[in-house]
Amino acid sequence: MYETIALHLRSSENIVVLTGAGVSTASGIPDFRSSEGLWTEDHSREYYMSSDYFFHDPEDFWKKYKAIFRMKLLKNYRPNTVHRFIQELESEDRKVSVITQNVDGLHTLAGSSKVLEYHGTLNRSSCPTCGRSYSLDDVMAVPVPVCRDCGDILKPDVLLFGDLITAHDEAEEIIENADLLVVMGTSLFVTPFNLLPYLAFEQDHTTSMIINNEPTDKDHLFDYVLHEDLSEAVRKIEKHLK
Template sequence: MDNIKTLALHIRSAESIVVLTGAGVSTASGIPDFRSSEGLWTEDQSREYFMSTSYFEQEPEDFWKKYKAIFRLKLLKDYKPNLVHRFIKDLEAGSRSVTVITQNVDGLHEAAKSSSIIEYHGTLNTSSCPRCHGSFSLNYVMGMDVPRCDQCRVVLKPDVLLFGDLITAHEDAEQAIREADLMLVMGTSLLVTPFNLLPYTALEGDVTTAILNNEPTDKDRLFDYVIHEDLSLAVDQLTKYL
């Protein structure tokens, strides 16, 4: 509880906050944590093979069948931002700058109206034409078994980062951390590289750091404040002190 109170004081005084989020932020919205011990990725490791750029290029039609099933795209529009997403949005109160750097591809930070979002692993909500780079909505993608560009007739590629794709957001994420006075890491086990290298950027500067997660991580030692608690409960406690 002392950590919660002290962290609330840091939040109050911070002018610029960066928030790193993982799957634990969205579980209260009903979205499963794909990489938890009971997550979908552990059920069948071949999912990583099928959710790769190389498989998309080799078998685009079968890729889309598996992609829609694995990511449960039919349900995506039913998911809504939860208390944690709204808490992060509300951090923007006053003139405070808040940047969200998220591993999540569900688009719920955008739905919660957060002003500045770096979608580190892309988004499920849109797909693009590899030829003309036109962008297409989730509704368009769900309107056909294998979505194609309405101009080029080329099979669309999801805007979520696939295995084998290059990370393009890392430098922007590092810059946002360097410009912050407080970094909150919420709902991630920090197992995925290179996202899990971002906390080291905070160590290089004068950035106060805190991690809030429902279980310990291997990176806990890097943080000034460590809170092991269900995120919804932790956020509720923080809100009382704010």
């Protein structure tokens, strides 16, 4: 299996990688939707992390947002072997696009040149009135960040519950041009992200594979299925890429 996966990775010219929380857990970032994740511990957190609650009480929203997402720790996180493996697939004759559910920015930090952050990012916030963008440093400098132009309270660029997903059409366009789709570290539970593999399934020119530590109910969509710890799987695949 590892040799076959390596063969496809080596011979493909346009690779699209879909990634989920499992890619970032090795960097110490919790999987918020796992069986022991934060969302399952307290369902009210979904209410507090909603667009409705932000506009209802933005000051209290920011207090809870920074605590839930452990914002003080965000800069301590670093790309792991899986992030670096994906980045190193890029070459002069191979295009690699990453479409990620993760909001930690680690794919970009690892050097991947084409990253679509499907659910947004923790690393930026914007003014809901004028659209001016602010960095994580700006957000962390004060308890409640406000726009220097408008004076309005900033809204995180991460997708909140109730926000419209705006990246789906772009994600579909990226996959339409792929000759290889690789899904890594996601249970493919969250809609509409979990609809993206269907597009590859319907395309004769796209080979697809999923690498995840446990089965998903979408495994039947893929040509190759590997259930294993991602870091270990990457280590074995790399042996055949050399």
